[in-house]
Amino acid sequence: MKKLMSTSLVALVSTGFTAQAESINILVEGGGKMLQEAVAEKFTEETGIEVVFTEVPYQGVFDKLSAEIASGSSNFDIATIDVVWNANFAPHVDDLSGLFTDEVRADLPSALVEDAKVDGKMIGMPAWANAEIVFYRKDLWEDPDNQAAFKAEYGYDLAPPATWEQWRDMARFFTKDDMHGTATVGLFSEEWMAHVLQAGSPGVILDDAGNVILDNDAHVEALEFYRAPLCEDNSSPENALEIGWGEAQNLFYQGQTAMMKFWAHAYRLTPEDSKVAGRVGVAPMLAGSAGIAGIPGPWYNVIPSSAENKDAAKQFIAYAVEHNAMGIEAPLGLAATNSAYESYMGKDGYEHFGPLLETLGADATQGRPIHPDYQELVDEAVMPAFQAALECEDNVEELLADAAEIARDILD
């Protein structure tokens, strides 16, 4: 850690910070303020530079930053943006390659470093990252009757699900007594995308060269698996197309599902009055033929090219990644660096960090395409096919072939 700190300080000096601004303005979404407030206070204490957060709703970050960029000048020295916007803002933000020292790179999951790179430019520094992991009911899994019955029925020990097959078996097993094994999220496709990587696809929707691979075998196989609890096993509520993250989370909290794949931060946010409070166990995301894989959900600190206090902004970003663990005490409890997560490993209440880190650092884990048309690809090509598949009637292969054609048309 000392080595990391000293190297970071050298990096700070070598990037040539000159005039000290009195304050810097950061554009953030609500969660972003919460996760960076502590480090900002410490930064102000040490440097005298005040950090002012402007908090806006999620979509407001995109809209406001776009307006600032279009106006040719920015009131914000830093903006904390969702990874899905990296490609859109890449031409309008500074290259932060200088802050990606060897130590910083080594301390970040490689998928987060890759997502920061757009056309060879490091457009932002990860501020925190999230990924889906497996949540299950410890009380059900540790129940001796369930253990014996499961072994008798499926021939192996009841343990947190680690593979696709185990997931389906356990979902079927716990579908009883007014409870479903799990819920299938039909309003968002990220969970399926993680399965696509687990199935060995070189990428999600697009490959590294930007070719559409939405209809490759891994996409098909993953969608068949994703809809199996709903369409074949009846181990998931029928109204998948009405289930988003919030609904899936609530079904689990209300004891209506036995397990879910969900974003890791939720572990510490289990409501005290929920039926599962104190009984939640966590495990890494599932493994397919390519091993464990997840879709990271990182946010990046970027410096708009038209920002006024760029030196101070760089100083803050370097400081924030060096003191990344400070965000963990915030309710969302997320960080980006391995060392930040590792510093909390073994502490009570942070049992999800092990599975999260294992998922983020897995070889097959990688981000969604860093492409300016990503959202259009999802809205126009992916979601119609994905949701049609969840109606359990059409052939997945044909749906994805049609979706791939639409995707190619969008990119032409």
Add this chain to the structure above:
Amino acid sequence: MTDAGNRDIGKVLINAFALLLVLSYALPYVYLLMTSLKPAADVQQIPPSFFPDRISLENFGEVLGSATLPSAFANSLITAVLTTLLSLVLAVPAAYVAAQYRRRITVLFLLFALVTRMVPAVSLGVPLFQLLKTLGLLDTTTGLVLAHTSTAVPLALLLMAAFFEGVPRELEEAARMDGCTRFQAFVKVVLPVMKSGIAITALFSFIASWNEFLYALLLTSENSKTAPIVIAEYNSVYGLAWGPMTAAAVLYSLPVIIVTLALQKQIIGGLTFGAVKG
């Protein structure tokens, strides 16, 4: 069945239909209110329940204890009141002239006001941003009031012009014969007649500013942020805090409801202003 009996049945049916219509309009708001009264664990209950199993004020407590919402409410109120006043000051005399002294240019003027209502607000966002930035008015109440006024004035102008159409020109002429100047005739004779029209125009201008989201998002940051932005922040990428969000929305709707009730008489008068009496 007598004619009177038929008329009574007809009235009952019309009233029942009207009640049904009102209930269908009110239903989303009632659901919002019911949700705000549910404890956190029941807010996103699946399947959802319309009425709370038990009433809880915890969402209101959270909202009222929030560091940002009270100041955002104050910003919204100041902005909406100033926007309303400025819009009326600009639109009422302009509408009077346009309606009473009809020339080709005044018709064009009203047409132009109508056209400005057709321009999507989003396309004006960046130019307004640049303009206010040049003037040093970004993230100020003054800047936001000017932005809101730019959209409220055309609305107020069109509404008031329609109301002034119903005022006989002879009213001003009679006042002038009694010794009033044109301005005195307008202020002392014409405006008092227009109370209902002004009330309804003021209400629409107030609501337009009170609920406005896009300009408030683009043109304000921390100092003059209004409540719609803060309420929207409850919908974060890490989850939607339905309970506090609905509680904030209920509280935010109260001033408009109170103003509407207070001005009920004038609003009804305004809505029927100019109607032909039998």
